[in-house]
Amino acid sequence: QVELQESGPGLVKPSETLSLTCTVSGGSISSDSYYWVWIRQPPGKGLEWIGTIYYNGDTYYKPSLKSRVTISVDTSKNQFSLKVTSVTAADTAVYYCSRRGSDTDYWGQGTLVAVSS
Amino acid sequence: DIQMTQSPSTLSASVGDRVTITCRASQSISTWLAWYQQKPGKTPKFLIYKASSLESGVPSRFSGSGSGTEFTLTISSLQPDDFATYYCQQYNSYPWTFGQGTKVEIK
Numbered sequence: 001q002v003e004l005q006e007s008g009p010g011l012v013k014p015s016e017t018l019s020l021t022c023t024v025s026g027g028s029i030s031s032d033s034y035y036w037v038w039i040r041q042p043p044g045k046g047l048e049w050i051g052t053i054y055y056n057g058d059t060y061y062k063p064s065l066k067s068r069v070t071i072s073v074d075t076s077k078n079q080f081s082l083k084v085t086s087v088t089a090a091d092t093a094v095y096y097c098s099r100r101g102s103d104t105d106y107w108g109q110g111t112l113v114a115v116s117s
Numbered sequence: 118d119i120q121m122t123q124s125p126s127t128l129s130a131s132v133g134d135r136v137t138i139t140c141r142a143s144q145s146i147s148t149w150l151a152w153y154q155q156k157p158g159k160t161p162k163f164l165i166y167k168a169s170s171l172e173s174g175v176p177s178r179f180s181g182s183g184s185g186t187e188f189t190l191t192i193s194s195l196q197p198d199d200f201a202t203y204y205c206q207q208y209n210s211y212p213w214t215f216g217q218g219t220k221v222e223i224k
Binding site for chain 2: 037046047048049052060061062063096100102103104105107108109110
């Protein structure tokens with residue numbers, strides 16, 4: 001059974017960089033069968049797709065976040081990561097990582113990141 | 118970007134009711150649509166993919182239909198466990214986009 005777990009600081013100061021890691025167990029992140037995805041949900045609001053990375057490193061980002069977001073994969077650790085630079089209070093959200101296949105979709109439990117001084 | 122619009126935003130229903138949620142895409146997405154259920158404080162649960170395929174383990178009272186720009190999620194007989202917020206998501210093209218959500222409340 002595949003499991004995903006987000007990790008990273010729960011509090012980030014405005015203008016700094018938010019960094020999260022998603023550790024994948026029960027399956028290889030190098031598989032060509034899946035997309036690796038970051039999604040966030042501000043408190044009390046809906047789901048927002050941030051970006052997707054494929055096993056070969058191809059990345060796709062939400063256009064309004066593209067200038068501040070980087071998603072990368074570390075196959076040696078079976079992890080993928082999210083960095084968001086120059087954060088503001090609007091980046092406060094629960095951040096989820098997920099693995100999307102043709103007929104499956106597994107999510108981590110989510111981690112709340114607050115942006116505050 | 119493809120805009121996804123769900124209706125209604127809130128739906129009040131009783132146990133046993135047949136419930137239908139609509140999701141409209143601003144341009145054709147073929148059948149590249151997923152539906153999720155989310156309960157407060159919980160991770161979204163994958164219900165349906167490719168517009169009408171039921172994820173393994175999802176009760177058969179859930180069904181999805183549609184193609185192109187109009188899609189529906191139907192719960193044939195609403196159960197107490199089904200009171201939640203439902204989201205559609207298109208994955209036809211990047212950027213992937215979600216609908217704003219439909220909250221199913223107890224009447």
